[in-house]
Amino acid sequence: MPKRVTFIHAADLHLGAPFRGLRALSDTWADRLLSAIPESYDRVIEAAVENNVDFVVIAGDIFDSARASYADYLHFFDGLHVLDRAGIPAYLCTGNHDPFTSWKQDFFAFPPNTFMFSADKPSFEVYERDGEPLVLLGGRGYYNQTWPFDRDIAEGVNRAAAEEATKAEAAPFAVGVLHTGLNLDNTKAPTDPTALMRTGMDYWALGHIHKRYLYPEDNPMLVFSGCIQGRDVNETGERGVFKVTLTEGAPNQLEFIPTASVVWQKMRVDVEDCASIAEVNEKIMRELFRVNGKSHCEEMCVRIELVGKTQLHRFLESPSVLADLRKSINDSYAFFFCDTLTDRTEMPIDKKALAGEGLFPAVLMQVAHSQKENAEESLLYLQDEFMKKNLTVPRSVERSLDKLADEAENLVLDLLGQGEVR
Numbered sequence: 001m002p003k004r005v006t007f008i009h010a011a012d013l014h015l016g017a018p019f020r021g022l023r024a025l026s027d028t029w030a031d032r033l034l035s036a037i038p039e040s041y042d043r044v045i046e047a048a049v050e051n052n053v054d055f056v057v058i059a060g061d062i063f064d065s066a067r068a069s070y071a072d073y074l075h076f077f078d079g080l081h082v083l084d085r086a087g088i089p090a091y092l093c094t095g096n097h098d099p100f101t102s103w104k105q106d107f108f109a110f111p112p113n114t115f116m117f118s119a120d121k122p123s124f125e126v127y128e129r130d131g132e133p134l135v136l137l138g139g140r141g142y143y144n145q146t147w148p149f150d151r152d153i154a155e156g157v158n159r160a161a162a163e164e165a166t167k168a169e170a171a172p173f174a175v176g177v178l179h180t181g182l183n184l185d186n187t188k189a190p191t192d193p194t195a196l197m198r199t200g201m202d203y204w205a206l207g208h209i210h211k212r213y214l215y216p217e218d219n220p221m222l223v224f225s226g227c228i229q230g231r232d233v234n235e236t237g238e239r240g241v242f243k244v245t246l247t248e249g250a251p252n253q254l255e256f257i258p259t260a261s262v263v264w265q266k267m268r269v270d271v272e273d274c275a276s277i278a279e280v281n282e283k284i285m286r287e288l289f290r291v292n293g294k295s296h297c298e299e300m301c302v303r304i305e306l307v308g309k310t311q312l313h314r315f316l317e318s319p320s321v322l323a324d325l326r327k328s329i330n331d332s333y334a335f336f337f338c339d340t341l342t343d344r345t346e347m348p349i350d351k352k353a354l355a356g357e358g359l360f361p362a363v364l365m366q367v368a369h370s371q372k373e374n375a376e377e378s379l380l381y382l383q384d385e386f387m388k389k390n391l392t393v394p395r396s397v398e399r400s401l402d403k404l405a406d407e408a409e410n411l412v413l414d415l416l417g418q419g420e421v422r
Contacts, residue, residue, distance in 0.1 A: 002247055002248035002249050002250070003134065003172045003173075003247075003248050004245065004246065004247045004248070005054050005127075005129075005134055005135055005173055005245070005246050006051070006053045006054055006243060006244065006245045006246075007053050007054055007055045007056060007057060007175075007243075007244050008044065008047060008048045008051070008053050008055075008056045008057065008241050008242070008243055008244075008257075009057050009059070009205045009223060009225045009241060009242045009243075009244050010044050010056065010057065010058045010059070010225055010228060010241040011058060011059035011060060011061065011095075011179070011205070011206070011207030011208070011224065011225050011226070011227070012059075012060070012061045012095070012207055012208065012210055012225075012226065012227035012228065013037070013040075013041050013044070013058065013061065013062050013063075013076075013227075013228055014037060014061055014063070014064040014097065014227060014229075014231065015037060015038060015041060015062060015063050015064060015068065015072045015075065015076055016037075016063055016064045016065055016068050016069060016072040017037055017064035017065075017231055018034075018064075026330075026337060029301065029337045032262065032299070033231075033262060033301075036229050036260070036261050036262045037228070037229045037231075038075050039229075039261045040228040040229035040239070040259045040260055040261060041075065041076070041079060041228065041259075042079065043228075043240075043259040043261075044056075044079070044228055044241055044259055045079040045082050045083060047241060047243070047257045047259070048083060048086075048088055049082065049083070049086045049088070051243055051257075053088060053243065054088070054089075054127065054129070054134075054135075055088060055089040055090065055091060055127055055135075056083060056088060056089070056090045056091070057090075057091050057092075057137075057175065057177055057205040058090065058091070058092045058093075058207075059093055059095075059139075059177050059178065059179055059205050059206055059207030059208075059225075060092075060093050060094055060095025060096075060097075060098070060141060060142065060178075060179030060207035060208065061095035061096070061097040061098055061179065061207060061208065062076060062092065062094075062095070062098050063076070063097060063098040063102075064097055064098075065097065065098070066097070066098060066099060066101075066102035066145060067102070068098065068102070070107060073107045073108060074107075074108075077107075077108045077110075077111075080110065080111050080113065080114050081111050083113055084111040084112060084113040084114070087113075088113065089113045089114070089115065089127060090113055090114045090115070091114075091115050091116075091117070091125065091137050091139070091177060092114065092115070092116045092117065092141075093116070093117040093119075093139045093140065093141035093142075093177050093178065093179055093207070094116070094119055094141030094142045094143075094179065095141070095142055095179035095207055095208060096142050096145050096146070096147070096179065096188055096189075096208070097145075098142075099119065099141070099142040099143055099144050099145050100118075100119035100120075100141055100142065100143050101119075101143060101144060102145075103116075115137075116141070117138075117139035117140055117141050117177060118140065118141070119140065119141040119142060119143035120143055121140070121156070122138060122139070122140045122155075122156040122157045122161065123138070123139065123140065123165075124136065124137065124138045124161065124162045124165040124166050125137045125138075125166070126166045126168045126171060132170075133166070133168035133170055133171035134171055134172065134173060135171060135172075135173045135174065135175055135246075136159065136162040136163065136166060136168060136171045136173070136174040136175070137162070137174075137175050137176075137177065138157045138158070138159075138161065138162040138165075138174070138175075138176050138177070138201070139157060139176060139177030139178055140153055140154075140156075140157055140178060141179060142179060142189070147188065147189035152191055152192075153178055153179075153180050153189040153191055154176070154178055154180065154191040154192075154195065154196060154199075157176050157178065157199065157201075158176075158199035158200055158201065159174045159199060159200030159201055160200060162174055172248055173202050173203075173246050174200060174201045174202050174203075175201060175202065175203045175204075175205060175246075176196070176199065176201040176203070176204040176205065177204075177205045178191070178204065178205075178206055178207070179206070179207040179208050180206055180207075180208055181208055181209070182196075182206060182209070182222065182224075184209050184213070185208065185209065188208055189208075193215065193222055196221075196222055197221060197222070201221075202221065202246055202252070203220075203221055203223065203244060203246060203252055204221060204222045204223065205223065205225075205244075206222065206223060206224045206225075207224070207225075208224070209224040209226070210226055210227040210235055211224065211226045211235075212224060212225065212226045212242075212256070213226075214254065218251060219251035219252055220252050220254055221252065223242065223244075223254065225240070225241050225242045226239055226240070227239055228240060228241060228259045228260065229259065229260045229261070229262070230260060230262070230263060230264045232264065233264050233266060233301070233303050233339065234264075235264055236263070236264045236265050236266055237263065237264075237265065237295065238256070238258045238260065238263060238295055238296055238297070239258065239259060239260040239263070240256055240257050240258040240259040240260065241256075241257050241259060242254045242255065242256060242257070243255040243256075243257055258296040258297070260297055261297060261298045261299060262297060262298070262299045262300065262301060263292075263295040263296075263297035263299075263300050263301075264300075264301050264302075265291055265295065265300055265301070265302045265303075266302070266303050266305075267287060267288075267291060267302055267303070267304045267305070268304075268305045268307050268344075269283060269284055269287050269304060269305070269306055269307070270307050270308040271283060271306050271307070271308050271310055271312065271316075271345060272308030272309055272310050273308075274310065274312060276312070277312065277315060277316075277321065277325070280306070280312065280316070280325065281325060281328055281329070284304060284325070284329060285329070285332060285333075288300070288302065288329070288333075288336050292335075292336070298335060299335040299336070299337070300335065300336055300337070301337045301339050302336065302337070302338055302339065303338075303339050303340040303341075303342075304338055304340070304341050304342070305342045305343075305344045306341070306342070306343050306344060306345050307344045307345060308345055308346075309345070309346050309347065309348040310345050310346075310347075310348070311347070311348065312345065313343070313345040313346060313347045314347070316343040316345050317343050317345075322341050322342075322343060325341055326338050326340075326341040329341070379393070
């Protein structure tokens with residue numbers, strides 16, 4: 001029978017991380033989010049115990065701050081003791097948020113099941129089953145909060161070095177553990193993914209990138225599990241860990257396990273088919289339940305954009321109407337919180353009819369069409385205007401000239417009162 005091993009790959013717990021921006025809108029939700037990260041960590045521990053995995057790997061940034069509180073340490077070490085009682089080893093490395101020099105070893109001593117990789121040099125450990133070596137583990141953590149640009153954090157972490165250090169050449173599997181930007185973030189201990197693939201390791205448990213990343217997809221060997229709990233609207237969607245299964249002679253298998261109790265989402269709700277503000281409200285709620293059902297979470301923070309061509313645009317552009325809509329959403333269900341509700345709808349405009357009338361709107365549309373036909377001239381004009389303010393035209397503007405021109409044309413027609421069905 002081929003040998004097999006299963007383990008939890010987690011990273012970027014960020015225990016003690018603050019949530020910014022919500023306090024001014026909702027004390028209740030700001031307080032709720034402060035408990036979300038420790039709850040997510042508890043779910044990581046529960047996933048390891050319930051799945052009866054062989055061990056747990058945590059690839060850095062366990063704490064959000066180099067000055068983590070005693071309470072955060074206590075919570076983290078409580079989880080390690082739960083794993084210890086279940087007979088599950090834990091292998092850790094430090095990250096840029098919680099470098100080796102910041103760990104308060106005088107707070108607690110690691111339980112017997114826990115091994116932390118060195119930060120000043122590569123270090124190695126062996127996981128054994130029934131007295132036989134099963135997995136070689138090698139890794140390295142951050143020593144300080146920054147990593148020298150002239151040094152490769154992965155240097156020296158390979159199967160040959162692990163075998164030499166542990167004298168366990170017979171182990172069928174090898175796993176590397178690093179906190180690195182890989183080639184996705186060149187400012188945080190980057191390393192060459194091609195070089196990692198040649199180290200003889202079967203799997204690299206990586207941390208730092210806060211989203212899931214698997215390479216190659218058909219046999220994942222370089223993997224970021226992402227953070228366990230989104231902290232703001234830039235970390236949308238499910239967050240969690242991977243249950244990894246390595247089997248001799250077979251591709252690596254990964255199962256995503258969601259751990260976030262609060263999920264952030266950005267939603268666009270098309271209200272073109274709504275005949276009243278009440279119908280807009282109903283459609284938003286239907287969309288909230290639909291998205292929530294896919295997110296595998298208890299609670300959800302959302303930013304909502306209303307889009308579509310609708311006669312209701314005149315009402316939806318009113319700040320008071322949007323405020324009332326947002327309040328209605330937040331008062332309806334305690335497990336949804338609408339952080340921001342924005343109107344991006346447009347009035348329906350029959351441009352063909354306006355052009356046929358030959359009045360000012362027709363002239364405006366002719367000029368707008370001419371500008372779109374001369375994109376280079378429009379860009380030069382923008383560059384000149386930006387330069388007057390010592391600014392550079394963003395690349396996103398250069399790529400979106402046609403879209404921006406259409407938006408400007410529609411805005412002027414709307415302000416002229418031409419936004420109506422003809």
